[in-house]
Amino acid sequence: MTTSNRQAGGRVSSVTRRLEDALLDGTFPANSRLPSERELAERYAVSRNTVREAIQQLGARGLVHIRPRSGVFVSDQLRTGATASPWGQLITDSPARREDILEFRRVLEGATAYLAALRGTDDDLERIRSAMARLDQARRAGDHAGESRIDVELHEAIAKASGNSMFLHLHSSITKMMREHIIRNVDGMRELNKSVSEALSLQHRTICDAICARRPEEARTAMQTHIDYVRSRFDADGDH
Numbered sequence: 490m491t492t493s494n495r496q497a498g499g500r501v502s503s504v505t506r507r508l509e510d511a512l513l514d515g516t517f518p519a520n521s522r523l524p525s526e527r528e529l530a531e532r533y534a535v536s537r538n539t540v541r542e543a544i545q546q547l548g549a550r551g552l553v554h555i556r557p558r559s560g561v562f563v564s565d566q567l568r569t570g571a572t573a574s575p576w577g578q579l580i581t582d583s584p585a586r587r588e589d590i591l592e593f594r595r596v597l598e599g600a601t602a603y604l605a606a607l608r609g610t611d612d613d614l615e616r617i618r619s620a621m622a623r624l625d626q627a628r629r630a631g632d633h634a635g636e637s638r639i640d641v642e643l644h645e646a647i648a649k650a651s652g653n654s655m656f657l658h659l660h661s662s663i664t665k666m667m668r669e670h671i672i673r674n675v676d677g678m679r680e681l682n683k684s685v686s687e688a689l690s691l692q693h694r695t696i697c698d699a700i701c702a703r704r705p706e707e708a709r710t711a712m713q714t715h716i717d718y719v720r721s722r723f724d725a726d727g728d729h
Contacts, residue, residue, distance in 0.1 A: 504533050504543040512552060512563060513654040519565040519661075523553065588720070590663060595716040597659060598644065602696060602712035605650035606705040613650035614701050620646050621697045628690050636686065643693060647700065647712075685722060692718060 508529075511517050523529070523544070526537045533540070544561055547553045554562045605613065620643040627635035648660035692715040699708035 500535050500539045501542045501546070504529075504535055504539055505546050507533060508543055508547060509552075512547075513658075514652075515649045515654075515657050517563050519563050521563050522559075523561040523563065525560070591716060591720045594663060595713050595720075597656065597663065598647070598716060599709045599713045601648045601651040601653075601656045601660065602700060603705040603709040604653060604656070605647045606700045606703050606708040608652040609650035609700060609703075613646070616646045617643065617650060617697055617700060621693060624693060625690065628686055633686070636689075640689075640693070643697075647696070650700070688718065689715075 508517075517523055524532070526540045526544075529540045530537045544553060544555065548555050548561075552564050554564055556562060605617070609617070620639060624636060624639045624643055627639055645657075645660065648657045651657065692711065696708060696711040696715060699705075699711050
């Protein structure tokens with residue numbers, strides 16, 4: 490192999506690793522469209538051919554989907570590991586496991602809130618504020634389905650702000666596992682009891698304020714209090 494070929498191969502490997510990092514840390518979320526080859530080439534200071542080869546390597550591993558005339562899209566493969574397993578399917582199909590999920594969420598999301606307050610970038614905090622504003626807007630409009638959807642987006646933004654790719658992927662997997670019974674039931678709680686919606690809103694606001702003020706201990710406590718409240722409402726109301 491000539492020196493020039495080794496250098497070209499090294500550049501492709503470098504860009505591939507940087508793209509992998511961007512997939513892992515949520516810079517390019519599942520199902521999103523990657524920037525164009527030209528934009529990526531400028532970002533990584535390489536040629537478009539180098540970017541193209543790196544994308545082809547990711548495509549061969551199923552991490553991205555190359556769609557002619559449409560672009561390159563991030564696969565959701567990284568987000569489906571837990572739910573694709575037999576254990577994940579059992580969790581999904583068993584509402585009785587809800588308590589296990591909530592207990593795990595208390596630990597996981599308490600940690601993500603703590604780290605988000607400690608490490609979140611300005612962009613991360615702006616993303617959290619934006620989700621909180623949209624959540625408030627949906628609540629005022631009485632859009633319960635919208636509240637539940639944005640609720641998930643807010644928790645995802647907090648997980649991303651933690652700066653820990655494992656927390657982000659674990660959170661995404663847990664979200665998929667709980668979507669059918671946890672999110673549905675929170676939606677039901679909001680519809681049946683207006684005070685529940687207001688309480689959840691206040692809890693989310695307290696979490697976001699602590700994170701944005703960079704108070705990690707308060708953020709963790711606020712998140713754990715929120716999860717405890719959800720658990721207590723399920724105990725009081727039962728399945729809907």
